[in-house]
Amino acid sequence: MEDYRRLTVDTVRRGLQEGRFSARELAAEAIRVGEAQNQASGVFLSFTPERAFRAADRIDAKVAAGDEIGPLGGVPLAVKDVIMTAGEKTTCASRALANFIAPYDATAVEAVERAGAVIVGKTNCDEFAMGSSNENSAFYPVCNPADPERVPGGSSGGSAAAVAGGYTPISLGSDTGGSIRQPASFCGAVGIMPTYGRVSRYGLVAFASSLDHIGPFSRTVKDAATLLRTIAGGDPYDSTAARIAVPDYPGDLSANVAGLRIGIPKEYFAKGLDAAVGTRIQAGIHTLEAAGCRAVEISLPHTKYAIASYYLICTAEASSNLARYDGVRYSRRSASSGTMRDMYRNSRAEGFGPEVTRRIILGTYVLSSGYYDAYYRKAQEVRSLIARDFAEAFETVDAIVTPVSPFPAFKLGEKTSDPLQMYLSDIYTITGSLAGIAGMSVPCGKSPEGLPIGMQILTNHFREQTMLNLGHAFEKTGGFEG
Amino acid sequence: MRITPEEVLKIANLANLRLSAEDTARYAEDLEEILTYVDQLNELDTTGVEPMAQVLHEGNAAPLRPDIPGASFEQGTALRCAPQAGAGHFKVPKVIER
Numbered sequence: 001m002e003d004y005r006r007l008t009v010d011t012v013r014r015g016l017q018e019g020r021f022s023a024r025e026l027a028a029e030a031i032r033v034g035e036a037q038n039q040a041s042g043v044f045l046s047f048t049p050e051r052a053f054r055a056a057d058r059i060d061a062k063v064a065a066g067d068e069i070g071p072l073g074g075v076p077l078a079v080k081d082v083i084m085t086a087g088e089k090t091t092c093a094s095r096a097l098a099n100f101i102a103p104y105d106a107t108a109v110e111a112v113e114r115a116g117a118v119i120v121g122k123t124n125c126d127e128f129a130m131g132s133s134n135e136n137s138a139f140y141p142v143c144n145p146a147d148p149e150r151v152p153g154g155s156s157g158g159s160a161a162a163v164a165g166g167y168t169p170i171s172l173g174s175d176t177g178g179s180i181r182q183p184a185s186f187c188g189a190v191g192i193m194p195t196y197g198r199v200s201r202y203g204l205v206a207f208a209s210s211l212d213h214i215g216p217f218s219r220t221v222k223d224a225a226t227l228l229r230t231i232a233g234g235d236p237y238d239s240t241a242a243r244i245a246v247p248d249y250p251g252d253l254s255a256n257v258a259g260l261r262i263g264i265p266k267e268y269f270a271k272g273l274d275a276a277v278g279t280r281i282q283a284g285i286h287t288l289e290a291a292g293c294r295a296v297e298i299s300l301p302h303t304k305y306a307i308a309s310y311y312l313i314c315t316a317e318a319s320s321n322l323a324r325y326d327g328v329r330y331s332r333r334s335a336s337s338g339t340m341r342d343m344y345r346n347s348r349a350e351g352f353g354p355e356v357t358r359r360i361i362l363g364t365y366v367l368s369s370g371y372y373d374a375y376y377r378k379a380q381e382v383r384s385l386i387a388r389d390f391a392e393a394f395e396t397v398d399a400i401v402t403p404v405s406p407f408p409a410f411k412l413g414e415k416t417s418d419p420l421q422m423y424l425s426d427i428y429t430i431t432g433s434l435a436g437i438a439g440m441s442v443p444c445g446k447s448p449e450g451l452p453i454g455m456q457i458l459t460n461h462f463r464e465q466t467m468l469n470l471g472h473a474f475e476k477t478g479g480f481e482g
Numbered sequence: 483m484r485i486t487p488e489e490v491l492k493i494a495n496l497a498n499l500r501l502s503a504e505d506t507a508r509y510a511e512d513l514e515e516i517l518t519y520v521d522q523l524n525e526l527d528t529t530g531v532e533p534m535a536q537v538l539h540e541g542n543a544a545p546l547r548p549d550i551p552g553a554s555f556e557q558g559t560a561l562r563c564a565p566q567a568g569a570g571h572f573k574v575p576k577v578i579e580r
Contacts (some may be wrong), residue, residue, distance in 0.1 A: 380533030436537030468529035
């Protein structure tokens with residue numbers, strides 16, 4: 001099929017309307033390409049052909065009848081395997097849920113299907129979305145489409161690689177501390193962490209509930225806008241999903257960003273930033289200035305405390321959330337289960353990989369008697385200070401522009417031996433997560449070795465339109481290619 | 483911050499995780515390294531700073547919805563993923579010893 005690997009929402013729509021292909025042919029091609037490459041790429045954990053063909057046939061019938069096919073009509077879409085798809089496996093890349101069949105759809109999954117998207121498979125990720133390289137998948141790693149010896153980033157590595165590697169035009173991922181933005185940067189895709197509460201978390205398997213988000217991956221900013229509009233909005237099943245009207249992100253998309261003030265936080269360009277990444281981001285800022293933006297230096301003084309705050313909060317929440325995997329209701333049960341207590345302990349030990357275990361232990365420790373105030377409460381107080389840094393910055397700027405990751409994609413196995421070093425690499429994404437604001441990674445050229453580099457655009461709560469407009473302007477002026 | 487393998491075992495016990503001796507030693511080292519790192523939070527005076535437990539917005543501040551009964555899972559759906567089920571129940575090892 002011509003250019004399958006570069007399709008976008010618009011080109012799918014045009015192709016369907018002009019009869020150049022059917023939705024069924026697209027779904028078949030998505031699954032064929034995905035399956036043929038999966039041994040090498042590791043992108044998918046499962047395919048959902050029956051569900052895909054059912055959805056595709058509905059679209060083809062609508063095309064034949066001349067009916068509206070919906071904003072995502074016929075577009076193949078991959079879903080991170082921490083997001084529930086009724087009747088399909090949802091493993092969270094964990095042995096604990098290796099055979100789990102989701103009993104219901106996530107609200108975001110219902111929304112994309114209502115908009116006409118065709119879900120073709122579930123993507124690989126770090127176990128329970130805990131990781132920055134996708135190497136914590138219990139099943140197999142994912143290769144970066146730009147260089148198979150390198151990681152795709154994480155934890156939504158499969159969803160990023162699905163879009164950047166040519167498997168599906170759009171995908172859904174989840175972001176807790178950078179798990180959409182960082183793999184988008186490493187693979188060369190557009191990826192968005194919406195404002196906390198913009199998208200319902202119902203059906204997203206919980207990792208750290210005060211930080212978890214579902215968000216889109218795409219090849220163009222406009223497609224990200226379309227997908228975000230589809231999944232955003234309040235939800236009676238998620239009390240944290242804000243009942244605030246959803247703007248027409250794609251309809252209101254404008255490349256006119258003249259006069260916008262963009263803050264450049266000096267703490268993000270200090271030591272530890274790879275020189276090639278720094279150069280590309282500076283060039284990106286100049287591109288935005290050429291489009292009429294005014295760049296101003298700002299300070300986010302509590303940046304250096306973000307990782308410590310984040311890893312205390314997210315592990316505390318994870319230890320509580322993962323208590324539900326008890327080997328009774330839906331998670332794996334150990335074959336050696338003498339007493340009830342043995343059954344719990346053995347089932348959980350066999351079900352969880354090393355990083356998940358490490359985080360449960362750390363989280364249990366920081367919540368345990370005598371340590372709660374010193375660690376968990378302290379981390380939440382520092383979280384307030386970090387959120388205040390952003391609130392003050394957004395009084396004078398419309399957006400903040402930073403790198404996504406201190407370096408481009410690293411080699412498989414390069415950082416697995418030192419968990420703290422892996423955590424430190426999340427510095428530029430974690431701050432926005434703690435503040436609950438919106439963030440996007442857009443491609444911003446390549447390193448000298450040809451590895452994609454992403455630029456992060458952060459905006460205040462519910463200011464996704466400004467973020468999207470900046471990304472759109474950047475894309476139109478050739479910023480993606482650098 | 484010194485973390486002993488015994489402390490890790492105590493925590494693992496609270497979290498219902500069985501650990502090998504080798505893993506216990508490794509997690510003690512990891513925990514020690516991470517807790518030493520997070521100690522830097524004590525450089526900050528947070529007196530009078532409210533802890534931020536949740537991101538709240540206008541629009542999710544009053545999240546109560548009307549309490550109207552709706553459809554819920556069929557028993558079979560709820561039991562379908564259970565490792566052991568029977569007679570409409572989850573089956574577990576004996577809880578009370580004779």
